[in-house]
Amino acid sequence: MSIVLRQHIEEIVALTDSEFEYIQSLFTHKKLKKHQYLVQEGSYVTHEYFVLNGLLKASYTNETGKEHIIQFAMENWWVTDYQAYITQRQATLNIDCIEASELLSISFENKKLLCAELHKMEYFFRMKASLGYVAMQQRILSLLNNDARLRYEQLMQQYPTLLQRVPKLLIASYLGVSRETLSRFSAS
Template sequence: MHPLRQHIEKIISLSDTEFEHVLSHFEHKSLRKHQYLVQEGEYDKYDNWVIKGCLKAFYTNSDGKEHILQFAIEDWWVADYDAYFNTLQATINVDCMEPCEILQISLANREKLCTDLHKMEYFFRQKITNGYVALQKRILSLLSNNPQERYEEFIRLYPTLKDRIPKKYIAAYLGVSRETLSRLYSNNS
């Protein structure tokens, strides 16, 4: 079974014909390690579903410090959603940390697909709702948890990422220094 169909069918069921219709709205893209999928200042025309690889969505402040908003691995979605939904220039970057294979859907194709197949509207609404809840939990964690608690939560939620992502990026995601992360890492080994 196609991995996108497996992903969608965690929420809704599709017939073979319906899935072929869904798939026809996506474009396949291959990217190299360190290649940008989205760059600040450009228009982000696609929502991206990861077939293979690992990406990071990040913002660089005026001091050049990188703040990681999200990692995206297999079966996850990533985009600059403000730019995607509002036809604006991107304010974040999305970079490939590994060679990646993705499926992209434009907003126009997404809207058409949701009109053609109303259960896909439900699917996307569920994905957005789950993403919003995860973002709210992440913000609350950053505001209320100490570095140790944030690190433990990261390991609990994403156990495979700690060995896949360089520590400097995990530190940027957690909002701690590389040295602090090293201490946390050695305390939990």
């Protein structure tokens, strides 16, 4: 499992063995079952998570009880309620497992320590945050500018295995369409 994290980090920065040993010492391993919550609305969020294997969803439930899926997180993705994590406030999102999942977690304090000790890791996390911001901006622009069919086609092109791993109801929620509409897209 540590090799996966090292390879992921080394896509952006090179590490020595001793640097990686130090990095690895600041993470803890976590296993969750299908449907188990990683983060629940109202809880304090003290960790950021790297997905070793499995699949999670981050969602927001509005005052009428409608769930809006913000993000799916699969292998080699980072996930948390970033607003709560960075501001050290209560979560507004729920993050739960669509599949049984294995994660590596790093606390807010350990991440701060790691970035202060190893500036290349500060660069790594800044690049991951920037890429995440770009992806979120693209998602928002797609929601604003593209019809549902095009959003579905883009999602399937970008993440072709997602439809096999995620129930159609959740894909529909992510795209902001009904399950019936999604069924028409996937049938054609």
